[in-house]
Amino acid sequence: MKRDVDVCGLTHRGKVRKQNEDAYFLSGGTYPVVALIADGMGGHSGGRLASSMAVNYMANQLSKIDLNQLTYKELKQLLEDTSRVVWKESLSDKVLENMGTTMTAAIILENRVIIGNIGDSRAYMMRAETLDQITTDHSYVQYLVEKGILMQDEAETHPYKNIITRAIGMETVSADVFVTAFQSGNVLLLCTDGVSNFISKKELEEIIRTSDTAKQMVFKMKSMTLERGASDNFTAVVVSRPEEAPQNEQ
Secondary structure: OOOOOEEEEEEEOOOOOOOOOEEEEEOOOOOOEEEEEEEEEOHHHHHHHHHHHHHHHHHHHHOOOOHHHOOHHHHHHHHHHHHHHHHHHHOOOHHHOOOEEOEEEEEEOOOEEEEEEEOOOEEEEEEOOEEEEOOOOOEHHHHHHHOOOOOHHHHOOOOOOOOEOOOEOEOOOOOEEEEEEOOOOOEEEEEOHHHHOOOOHHHHHHHHHOOOOHHHHHHHHHHHHHHOOOOOOEEEEEEEOOOOOOOOOO
């Protein structure tokens, strides 16, 4: 079966954490493609449950609708509904009361991608050998950047970098949604902070530029984080649209 895009997803516990609290979903290589990642938090059992619950609920809801007709407002609502579902579950057991998760969702269509996020898991897009971050981190240091207190390069190494201000699992939370072009030669990367905290944007750009397949990209990222200690869980999803051959002139 011919695939429209080259896809690969991978999650790994890392070298330090006792369990993997990340989760992801990737529907396949034909349009429309659904890609979801989540990075759980909230204690021994809460984080793992929150991320898996969020991914499963979101994937199930998306399977019920015509994704080719999906609007950015509908994706925003779905992310916010997912947060309320996780929040309600957190009320069911004292052990789960602080559980939550980040989530970044991408719906990849033939010429565009709709991306939504809550938290600091990221979406990047590679175009013309330049990698740009599409999402904005919902974090304390990003707030300081927006206020002009910190420079963006300072934020990347700030000790409070991982303190987030929005999460799936809050009773009321607002999702950000972005709509951007997805064209020949473009590469979409979704990743948790177990990737972005260990690999710089410049290094990610180099990995994508020098790899032939989505699988190569993801496995190079995993190897690099492991070489650097991998003190956090690792999750990366890549959706790569092949370069289209130029049309022959008539």
